[in-house]
Amino acid sequence: MATMMSSSTKKGINLMSKCYAYGRHSTAKQGLTEAQQKRICVNYYNSSLRNKGVGWGGFFYDSAQSGGSMWSERDMGRELYFRLQAGDHLLVSKYDRIFRSTRDGYNRLAELRERGIR
Numbered sequence: 001m002a003t004m005m006s007s008s009t010k011k012g013i014n015l016m017s018k019c020y021a022y023g024r025h026s027t028a029k030q031g032l033t034e035a036q037q038k039r040i041c042v043n044y045y046n047s048s049l050r051n052k053g054v055g056w057g058g059f060f061y062d063s064a065q066s067g068g069s070m071w072s073e074r075d076m077g078r079e080l081y082f083r084l085q086a087g088d089h090l091l092v093s094k095y096d097r098i099f100r101s102t103r104d105g106y107n108r109l110a111e112l113r114e115r116g117i118r
Helices: 034-052 075-084 102-114
Strands: 004-006 017-026 056-065 089-092
Touching: 017 075, 034 056, 034 075, 034 089, 056 075
Parallel strands: 017 056, 017 089
Antiparallel strands: 004 089
């Protein structure tokens, strides 16, 4: 099941919420491939968000990226980070695909919530 960081739309900020998904694959030894991560996120979107009028913004994927760098410092992660607006939804197949550590996850989630993204 995808991990969802959803948001409630704030009046006047975002006319149509979009759902974006992010994935990362560091090494061939890790279990979730790009296709598997995308399928998990798309399935969650289709079953839980699409029927609520949330648009699909796309799947952003960084291949062969170390978990040592913040997702907003990775090529596709950075593009997604700056594309997200208040009212948007962010999906990841697993938190370890987007965050470096528990502390990083806690800090980034707080930052996303402040921006109106959960």
